[in-house]
Amino acid sequence: MSVKIAKKNNGVKRGLAASIIDKIGLPTLIIAAFFAAVMITAVVLKQSIPVLISDILRRFGMNGVLVLAMVPAIRSGTGPNFALPVGIICGLLAWTIGIEMGLTGIKLVLVVALMATVFAVIAGYLYGRLLNAVKGAEMAIATYTGFSIVGFMALVWLIAPFKSKQMGWMMGSGLRETIKLEGVGAAQIFNKFLSFEVLGITVPTGMLLIFFAFCLLIWLFFRTKTGIAITAGGNNPEFAAASGINIDRNRIIANIISTVLGALGIIIYSQSYGYFQLYSGPLMMAFPAVAGVLIGGATASKANVSHVIIGTFLFQGLLTASAPLANQLFEGSDLSEILRMVLQNGIILYALTQVKGGGK
Secondary structure, eight states: OHHHHHHHHHHHHHHHHHHHHHHHOHHHHHHHHHHHHHHHHHHHTTOOHHHHHHHHHHHHHHHHHHHHTHHHHHHHTSOSOTTHHHHHHHHHHHHHHHHHTTOOHHHHHHHHHHHHHHHHHHHHHHHHHHHHHTTTOHHHHHHHHHHHHHHHHHHHHHHOOOOOTTTBOSSSSSBOSEEESGGGTOTTHHHHTTOEEETTEEEOHHHHHHHHHHHHHHHHHTTSHHHHHHHHHHHOHHHHHHTTOOHHHHHHHHHHHHHHHHHHHHHHHHHHHTEEEOTTTTTTTHHHHHHHHHHTTOOSSOOOHHHHHHHHHHHHHHHHHHHHHHHHHSTTOOOHHHHHHHHHHHHHHHHHHTOOSSOO
16 A cells, blocks of 8 residues: 555656646756856855846846747747848848948937838848748758858948948958947947946846837737737647638748847847947857747747746856856866857757757
8 A cells, every 4th residue: 555655656746847847848947957056156166246147137138139039930830030140130231321320329229220120121021931932941941041141241241332430441341340339339328228236236227128128019919919820820820721810921920020129139239248240240149049048948839938038047147157167167268158059059959859840
């Protein structure tokens, strides 16, 4: 009798553990445990915790909208948006045009955001049409699309007829690879807005408010008629089509939104760093964004705003906190980039092994 009770209790415990893993996600639990261990180690090694937390909050805010761009694409059934560089290029093009126009400060940022949105709507529409033509292989096509647009724009940056001294080389034509925003008064505008310090921790209030505002808008959108139709088409396209839902149209709308978020996300990202990078700079930016949403508990076929918030915080927090610890433990070796690549690509690989098919 006691043996049966013990087996029953063990079964209940295993069932409970399995349900927790299924609900939260194995990558999320692993990264959360790893993050907690890193923070404890930072305390033991006497790292400056307020500085670490300040950096985590800053990177959380500056990467959040780029990670949020994954949600519409995933919910539409096209999978993680590996073509995020398409939207990023729209934002970078808007930056260069805005600076060429001679704009500065908050006026520059607002005009750039408006132009980036227009560019991203056009690019997102064309990209959505492309994905509708290659159903079943969206993620592979998206990756090559992102790489292709970055390569094409590298030629554009070289021959673009810009005259601004803020962007051009000292000699010759073309734009520099790294363009600073301090000279045009657009560096850390959102970071400094309403920012405050508590216990030595700097809180970039403005940037966090913008990120959470975008999260709220996306959350509300997917409760509208169009948002629900997009989700239905992504979850069960056959049933949605039988119900009269225009799946192709909704996939285009979702990818337009994703591209716009990518364009606006790079503006927030750039102003926080104080510069933006052209040429190969956007090439691999989709991968940390994809890893971020997957770490939060999303899959290649299901994503929520909560996955974005949790995943961005854990991923960026782990990278930010572990880099100085790795450098302290292994003196003379910069392991931060290696650690970032192992984490993000390992998480992406795990998530994609849980999905059947090319992009469903």
